[in-house]
Amino acid sequence: RGQRAWWKEASVYQIYPASFKDSSGDGLGDIPGVIEKLDYIKALGVDVVWVSPIYNSPQIDMGYDIADYKAIDARYGTMEDVDRLVSGLHERGLKFLMDLVVNHTSDEHEWFRQSRSSKANQYRNWYIWRKPNFDNHGNRRPPNNWSSYFGGSAWAYDEASGEYYLHLFAKEQPDLNWECDAMREAVYDVMRFWLDKGVDGFRMDVINLISKDSSFADANVTNIGQQYHHGAQHYANGPRLHEYLQVIGGIMNEYDAFSVGEMPWVSDSAEILKCVGSDRNELNMIFNFDIVEGIDHGDGGKFTSKQWEMSELKSIVAKWQRFMYENGGWNALYLENHDQGRTVSRWGSDKPEYRQLAAKMFATFLGLQSGTVFVYQGQELGMSNIPDHWEMEEFKDLETLSHWQELCETRPNETELKAITKAQYHQKSRDNARTPMQWSPDSNAGFSSGQPWFRVNDTYTECNAESQVGVLGSPFEHWAAILRLRKAMPDVFVYGDFQMVDADSEDVFAYTRTFKNDSVLVVCNFRASTMTWTLPSGMSRVQPGDVLISTYGDVPIDRNVLRLRPFEAFACVQ
Ligand code: TEU
Numbered sequence: 001r002g003q004r005a006w007w008k009e010a011s012v013y014q015i016y017p018a019s020f021k022d023s024s025g026d027g028l029g030d031i032p033g034v035i036e037k038l039d040y041i042k043a044l045g046v047d048v049v050w051v052s053p054i055y056n057s058p059q060i061d062m063g064y065d066i067a068d069y070k071a072i073d074a075r076y077g078t079m080e081d082v083d084r085l086v087s088g089l090h091e092r093g094l095k096f097l098m099d100l101v102v103n104h105t106s107d108e109h110e111w112f113r114q115s116r117s118s119k120a121n122q123y124r125n126w127y128i129w130r131k132p133n134f135d136n137h138g139n140r141r142p143p144n145n146w147s148s149y150f151g152g153s154a155w156a157y158d159e160a161s162g163e164y165y166l167h168l169f170a171k172e173q174p175d176l177n178w179e180c181d182a183m184r185e186a187v188y189d190v191m192r193f194w195l196d197k198g199v200d201g202f203r204m205d206v207i208n209l210i211s212k213d214s215s216f217a218d219a220n221v222t223n224i225g226q227q228y229h230h231g232a233q234h235y236a237n238g239p240r241l242h243e244y245l246q247v248i249g250g251i252m253n254e255y256d257a258f259s260v261g262e263m264p265w266v267s268d269s270a271e272i273l274k275c276v277g278s279d280r281n282e283l284n285m286i287f288n289f290d291i292v293e294g295i296d297h298g299d300g301g302k303f304t305s306k307q308w309e310m311s312e313l314k315s316i317v318a319k320w321q322r323f324m325y326e327n328g329g330w331n332a333l334y335l336e337n338h339d340q341g342r343t344v345s346r347w348g349s350d351k352p353e354y355r356q357l358a359a360k361m362f363a364t365f366l367g368l369q370s371g372t373v374f375v376y377q378g379q380e381l382g383m384s385n386i387p388d389h390w391e392m393e394e395f396k397d398l399e400t401l402s403h404w405q406e407l408c409e410t411r412p413n414e415t416e417l418k419a420i421t422k423a424q425y426h427q428k429s430r431d432n433a434r435t436p437m438q439w440s441p442d443s444n445a446g447f448s449s450g451q452p453w454f455r456v457n458d459t460y461t462e463c464n465a466e467s468q469v470g471v472l473g474s475p476f477e478h479w480a481a482i483l484r485l486r487k488a489m490p491d492v493f494v495y496g497d498f499q500m501v502d503a504d505s506e507d508v509f510a511y512t513r514t515f516k517n518d519s520v521l522v523v524c525n526f527r528a529s530t531m532t533w534t535l536p537s538g539m540s541r542v543q544p545g546d547v548l549i550s551t552y553g554d555v556p557i558d559r560n561v562l563r564l565r566p567f568e569a570f571a572c573v574q
Contacts, residue, residue: 002328002495007258007284009494010047011373011483012097016338017054017076018062019436020377022448029436029447031077035088042092043469044380044476045483048258049089050097050203052338054082058108060172061398062338062434063099064205065106069190086198095200097258102187103206104173111186112174119161126183127174128166130216132157145218147228151402154231168209168235170398178210178244191251201258204283207245208263208275211238232265242274245282253281260332260372261286264293269323276329285332285372290316292340296347296428303403303424308347310506310526321370321498321511331371335362336379341432345385348567349528352462356382357567358528359475360551364569365509365524367482370498375479377437381468382475385432387458392422394455400429440466473553481549485571489548491515501536508533508564512574519574520548525564535560539574546573 002008021033031054041049053063056071063073072079089096105112114123130143142155142164148171155164156171166175176183191202212235219231245261252259261283266272267290275282295312298304324331335343344350348358359382367373386394395401404421411417426432431454438460439446445460457463468474486493496515502508508531509524521539525531535541541560550570556563 002278002325002330004495005284007048007372008330009487009490010095010258011045011375011486012048012050012260013041013044013046014337014374014376015049015051016377016434017051019434019447019454021437021439022450022452025448025450026075027448027450027453028075030075031072031081031085035081035085038088038092038094040465040469042094043480044375045480045487046094046375048095048097048200050260050374051085051099053099053101058106058172060106060170064101065104065108065170065173066101067106067108068110070193083197090198095258096198097201097203097260098194098199099205100191100194100202101205102176102190103209104167104169104175107172107174111176111183115174116158116160116165119163122182125180126177126186128177128212129158129161129163130155130166131163144216144231145221145227145229146231146234147219147226150398151406153228166212168206175212176210178212178240179214184244184247188247188251191248195251195255195257199257201252201260201284204248204259204261206264207261207283208237208241208266208286209235210244211235211240213238230265236265237263237268237271237275242280242282245275246280249281249283259283259285263287264289269319273323273327273329276324278328278330285330287332287334287337287374288320290320291335302428303421305420305424305427310509314500314503314509317369317509317511318498318500318503325370325497331369332374333366333369333371334374334376335366336376336433337374338376338433339430340376341428342383342385343379344382345432346427348526350384350459351528354528354566355384355459355463356475357551358382360478361524361526361567361569363475363479363482364522364549364551364571365526367479367486368493368513368520368522368571369511370494370496370513373483373486376433378433380476380479381438381463381465383435383438383457383463384459385426386429386435386455388426390426390455395425395429395431396454397430397434400425400431438464440464478549478551485549489518489520492518492520496520501539502533505533507531520571521574522569522571523562523564524569525567528566530566531564533562533564535562542570542572548572 017029020029022029023032054076055066056068056073057063086096111126114121115127133141142153146154148154150170157164219229222229263286295308296306298306343362344358435457436447436452441461445456468476492513492515496513499512501510507527513520547555548571
């Protein structure tokens with residue numbers, strides 16, 4: 001089923017450049033720092049490296065606000081550094097993905113400066129400008145009730161021209177107007193510029209938001225009492241998305257390049273299949289948000305709590321594993337990135353006695369599914385969330401800080417709510433993923449010889465690369481073994497079928513991967529305690545010689561009943 005392709009067999013490592021490795025001593029990671037660590041990345045066994053944005057940017061949203069698509073931010077290095085990075089990767093047989101943010105630019109991009117300069121400017125139409133509304137009292141109001149992801153209205157008023165521009169994210173991130181032919185050509189030109197330079201593909205930021213419904217109708221009122229509402233129904237997978245993606249797909253095909261699109265706020269599988277179906281020529285794969293925004297976001301949004309349920313996780317995983325297999329699409333597998341809390345803290349345990357076990361269990365759970373595996377820097381070490389005792393002043397992320405500010409302004413005296421919300425930040429704030437990479441037990445975790453831009457997680461003396469690389473049983477070596485296993489058995493682990501086993505268990509996540517007569521059983525104990533698990537009837541008993549990988553080094557066999565130790569996981573041939 002489905003054609004074979006190099007990108008289906010590949011694994012990707014994501015680098016957040018600010019926090020990866022600082023070579024200059026200014027406290028901020030940089031491109032030469034990435035180059036220093038290429039052998040480390042190679043040793044992990046990935047095939048592709050994706051680096052979060054390194055373009056010239058005022059860094060309002062850590063580079064997801066681009067001021068010049070063809071220039072490198074001096075804080076990260078130079079264009080020559082990028083050339084050296086690309087050749088260093090290629091020499092090692094690795095590919096390079098740029099992070100392309102083309103739903104919006106920075107408000108400091110020349111296109112926006114021009115656009116805002118006058119209504120008559122030829123760039124005016126490159127962004128989305130609308131006249132104000134006025135209420136019954138003659139007060140000026142935004143053109144509609146859409147909220148910005150970072151709080152407040154999605155529209156910002158521009159005094160000079162008396163109009164509003166749209167920004168689905170920060171007001172310093174104006175949305176590009178994809179209805180404008182010249183603007184689209186400029187974006188395609190940017191893509192060609194990088195592909196001509198030798199980059200191997202793109203991770204495309206919020207690519208499903210580029211086509212807005214041109215009526216700009218109000219969003220449904222979802223939060224009674226609130227002024228602004230989530231308008232995704234009017235712009236997530238909007239009317240012309242596929243037309244644009246087919247042009248993008250055409251360019252990617254010319255270069256045999258790789259694409260992964262980030263797609264928040266869409267769940268309709270038929271619609272997603274249109275983006276990734278093998279006959280569609282749009283994108284290779286997408287990141288969906290079903291797990292990371294589904295299982296533990298409360299009704300009141302990301303920073304309200306919801307106890308995650310195994311049954312929900314299972315139904316999400318089974319749905320996408322089956323769906324893509326049956327319909328010729330492809331999954332991007334991820335649990336972490338620069339926007340998410342760390343897996344061990346969020347869904348496992350980061351207690352010292354469990355952290356490594358949980359990290360290895362999640363590696364097994366994710367890494368043996370069907371899809372292209374994405375590993376986020378530090379995930380391979382089992383890095384954890386920022387410690388509970390860190391106070392608000394340690395947080396730096398725009399999303400968290402705007403949420404906190406709004407809370408302090410609107411509910412200043414609700415101490416209990418504030419405490420609950422802070423606990424939520426410690427679970428899900430994007431900052432959890434953005435602490436410096438922990439290279440060694442030396443000062444600043446070996447990340448920088450200067451003062452790091454972000455405080456180093458207290459765990460660095462125990463949790464660091466130096467103590468894991470080459471050490472049997474470490475999370476790093478376990479991840480490397482998982483990635484090797486995929487390479488050694490591509491029929492089963494890349495192209496094989498997925499079937500859930502014992503879907504009713506609340507504690508154990510088990511599945512099989514099968515290709516023709518070959519079948520492998522994967523068993524993961526998600527709990528920090530010993531669990532008894534009975535092999536379903538019809539499955540052959542687990543034999544030591546059949547075990548392909550295990551997190552404890554041996555397997556807990558007692559006929560067909562297994563006593564799974566805390567966070568134990570293994571895979572064995574059936
Ligand atoms: O993220 C898009 C996005 O939807 C995120 O805001 C996400 O929902 C949230 O952070 C996770 O819960 C992308 C980038 O990954 C993010 O870093 C940028 O801030 C955003 O686009 C705007 O470019």
